[in-house]
Amino acid sequence: MVMELKVKNQIPCIDFTNDPQNLEEGSEGWNDLCNQVREACEQYGSFQVLYNKIPSSLCQDVFNECKGLFDLPDETKQKNLSPKPYYGYAKSDMLPFYEGFGVENPLLLDAVQDFMELMWAQGNPKFCETLHSVATKLHELELIVLKMLCQTYGVEKHFEAQAKRFENTFRLLKYKVPPQSDSVVVLGAHTDKGSITVLCQDGVEGLEVLSKEREWLQVAALKGAFVVFVGDSLKAWSNGRLYAAKHRVVLSGDKERFSYALFASPKEGVIIEVPEELVDQEHPLLYKPFNFMDFFNQFLATDLKFNENPLEAYTGV
């Protein structure tokens, strides 16, 4: 049975918690969820998912701990560097209300520990454990979504190889309350450039997703829910079946907003190439093979970032 959980003017909300059996591959419930995930990713490029394998208390612990991180002195925060743009600490005059940290490879406890030791001389064992644990669980969710998509397209044989080509980055974000009382766009409209993003919100709303009808849909800050986004590179890999939705953050109240997300992106050197099973008469090849990091760097460094369809402009057939 396909359950219609879509509320008007909202991205779909898919319930993974109904029955534990539904997450058993091959069960009727699993197949039904696969279809819902595919439909959401094709039509909205995003969905909320109710998922109870990440305890709410653990999600909240990250929010509690990260306040102290954002309160550190600027010179300490700036030590969170990465050779890759947008993978480290970000704060700029262009985005005056936004601030973000990046923890690369958060599935490796040592990498999280290195980050903590950069920020605090003695490290921060509790935060380290919490962040690593949440990242590990968000990664499990990311892999479930990827597996479901591979299965519904009949390319499950590519799932393992595809997952191995991802690297994960954890980003912690804070949005300050703008002094103006009206709504302010604190993070501009963009598509995620990587493959899959799984995001956790702290209860303060503001995230909006642009529908295909060009209407901004507000994403409710639901408890126990995570937001999943399809990124440009997964859209390319699917030969355009999946949609990469623009999204932004708009603040209007008097509460600062925190969020964090696990971003899965193709590793350095990975070439995105549409599997031959996804090309046929009905679906002619839309994208030439391309090096993801080259696309990403070019996007950031050139006018490509102002293009409405950067992926198509860069590598469209």
Ligand SMILES: O=C(O)CCC(=O)C(=O)O
């Ligand atoms: O903070 C949010 O809810 C959205 C963040 C986001 O879209 C991003 O970092 O790419």
Ligand SMILES: [Fe+2]
């Ligand atoms: Fe995003």
